[in-house]
Amino acid sequence: MNGAKADRAAVGVHDIGLHAIKDDQNNVGFKVMVGGGLGRTPMVGFVIREFLPWPHLLTYVEAILRVYNRFGRRDNIHKARIKILVKERGPERFREEVEAEWAHLKDGPATLTHTEVERVAERFTRPDYESLANQDLAKLGNVAGLAAWVKRNVHPHRVPGYAAVTLSLKKTGVPPGDVTSDQMEAIANLADRYSFGELRVTHEQNLVLADVRQDRLVDLWREARALGLATPNVGLLTNIIACPGGDFCALANAKSIPVAEAIQRRFDDLDHVFDIGELDLNISGCMNACGHHHVGHIGILGVDKNGEEWYQIQIGGNQAPAALGKVLGPSFARADVPDVVESLIECYLARRDSEVERFIDVVQRIGVEPFKEQVYGKADQRSPRRQRDAAVA
Secondary structure (H helix, E strand, O other): OEOOOOOOOOHHHOOEEEEEEEOOOOOEEEEEEEOOEOOOOOEOOEEEEEEEEHHHHHHHHHHHHHHHHHHOOOOOHHHOOHHHHHHHHOHHHHHHHHHHHHHHHOOOOOOOOHHHHHHHHOOOOOOOOOOOOOOOHHHOOOOOOHHHHHHHHEEEOOOOOEEEEEEOOOOOOOOOOOOOHHHHHHHHHHHHHHOOOOOEEOOOOOEEEEEEEHHHHHHHHHHHHHOOOOOOOOOOOOOOEEOOHHHOOOOOOOOOHHHHHHHHHHOOOHHHHHHHOOOOEEEEOOOOOOOOHHHOOEEEEEEEEOOEEEEEEEEOOEOOOOEOOEEOOOOEEHHHHHHHHHHHHHHHHHHOOOOOOOHHHHHHHHOOHHHHHHHHOOHHHOOHHHHHHHHHO
């Protein structure tokens, strides 16, 4: 479920995706999607309700689950997913079946009411915000590195005088998303002193202090930097999502962490990373897609070839709006992956119309072929072996 204007929960690639929205009359409701998912059979979900009034949320979701329970595959554990059912029956037929089922549930006992929502809301303690004025964050300080951190890691807050801060767990040389026990103790202390004791974990493998006073941002930055948690790379190339891979997971075909580190080291110049701009790079060690490689602007998948680790590259994936990447061509040895990523970046930088045109925007505008040529050469120049591999990739 996503409640922001921009999709921060990747609702398009879940079995059931819910996006909280408002209609023209300012009524709250949900856009309902079904049939999304990654893994061996990646799919983007279909919208089956453009606007569902909020009181009907539970009954409508129950209708979806009832249809799935009635028709879902039980003969094959690998196909026992809503996405498979939606694909086999078709989204229009699935929508009709859900609507027919919902007709029996609509306005029933599970219909939400203002009283019930308020009762549940009372269970949640709201922070004791102070009455503060917003500050000009551009004038916080002249210390080297602070401005970049404010630009990338500090986010607007709905309450004046406060900000949300991302603690980046993507410092070069550290496995993406990893922190030590000592760091966790220190982070808990930061949460207590700067964010009402609250700490949130993002699916991008970072941590968020959601309620930081703007007049304390400089102090927080100094402490976070001392802990190695202030790398200003949120939303940039080195903010890599990577699964544990073959270093830890028995299901993995290849290692992910060494690949992530090699890419981080290749692009360790923050000025260059800032010039490249927003870019999501995701790595998975197998087709289970725990690293969400399908929806990375650049996605890397570890594959097994005769007992050896190779890496397949995809480009053009996107989290919001959800889109699946396209395989670039034959896979690469681990040592070649940073060179391939660099070639893709060079292709993008040479073809973008302006500094604000993102990598994903260029891929959508010009297609995959120029990037493929950058990496493999033109089709008539590729070796016969490369062409055979590309045909079966």
